[in-house]
Amino acid sequence: MDLQSDPIEVSDETESAIREYHKNGASVIRGILDKKWISTMREAIQRVLDHPGSASVEYTPKGEEGRYYGDFFLWRRDPDFEEFMRHSPLPAIAAKVLKSNSIRFFYDQLLVKEPLTKEKTPFHQDLPYWPLKGEDILSIWVPFDRVGLQQGGVRFLKGSHHWKQRYAPTAFGKDSGFAKIYAKMGWEPLPDFEKNDNTYTWLNWETEPGDVILFHPLVIHGSGGNQSSNQRRRALAMRFLGDDVVWDSRPGTFIEKETIQEILPELNLKDGDQLESPCFPLIRTFSIQPETEIMKQNNFQENSIRNSSHE
Numbered sequence: 001m002d003l004q005s006d007p008i009e010v011s012d013e014t015e016s017a018i019r020e021y022h023k024n025g026a027s028v029i030r031g032i033l034d035k036k037w038i039s040t041m042r043e044a045i046q047r048v049l050d051h052p053g054s055a056s057v058e059y060t061p062k063g064e065e066g067r068y069y070g071d072f073f074l075w076r077r078d079p080d081f082e083e084f085m086r087h088s089p090l091p092a093i094a095a096k097v098l099k100s101n102s103i104r105f106f107y108d109q110l111l112v113k114e115p116l117t118k119e120k121t122p123f124h125q126d127l128p129y130w131p132l133k134g135e136d137i138l139s140i141w142v143p144f145d146r147v148g149l150q151q152g153g154v155r156f157l158k159g160s161h162h163w164k165q166r167y168a169p170t171a172f173g174k175d176s177g178f179a180k181i182y183a184k185m186g187w188e189p190l191p192d193f194e195k196n197d198n199t200y201t202w203l204n205w206e207t208e209p210g211d212v213i214l215f216h217p218l219v220i221h222g223s224g225g226n227q228s229s230n231q232r233r234r235a236l237a238m239r240f241l242g243d244d245v246v247w248d249s250r251p252g253t254f255i256e257k258e259t260i261q262e263i264l265p266e267l268n269l270k271d272g273d274q275l276e277s278p279c280f281p282l283i284r285t286f287s288i289q290p291e292t293e294i295m296k297q298n299n300f301q302e303n304s305i306r307n308s309s310h311e
């Protein structure tokens, strides 16, 4: 067990980014990761790109320019990814955003768009892809290159996380094997937001390595290809879970894919279960919350004793 429980102190800028996140569904925190994390993780990402994992997906068709590479649960096979999810500043930020007494790691997702990659990331909400119910879910998008819209920076539809509607997941690539799984869900497809692009307010940021973007599991988002001929776009999406999240066994989520099942042999959760599984490690046990959260924190102390006896 490797649990973090140090008090969380965040800067005024981070506090303000957290308020913005709750209001708009996405926000940026500047300069939160130091150079050591960036260089270590760039090397780790290169190891993965050179030796693709069994669950990885090459979204760029063979023979086309560029490379859109996707991979999942890297922390399970590379110690630097595990170190990053446990010991970077991100779990503490997640605890602060989610006001949660415990933080679990759901998974990390690598999304690399090499120069001249044409493939877009289709607009989508994340939660429909996931076998989860609950509110306490946060993604943090971590770029390891300078990224603007031209390099495939992610765009977020401002405020869309407040909408009641949930749309069917869209497969990122036609041949990735996910489309037939998602079709099982039978939900309404996402409207073509790009067609009426000007009708909506979009958020996006030019980001430098060290910056991170917080985004909500229901905010509508997507990205273009990487039009640059010489700038890479290496990014890692980190998914954190808080107290109220339970397993949702509805059909058609990404976890059904055989290649994902194969890398999670211990997975054995039933509908409504808490995510107590080595596949989704508990990485923080408590956080210092604002005064209004003190009651919740008292309850937490009992929970954390219970939790620590499980893992």
Ligand SMILES: O=C(O)CCC(=O)C(=O)O
Pocket: 109, 111, 121, 126, 139, 141, 152, 154, 221, 222, 223, 235, 237
């Ligand atoms: O990196 C991208 O292009 C999209 C990221 C994304 O959709 C996600 O992390 O949910």
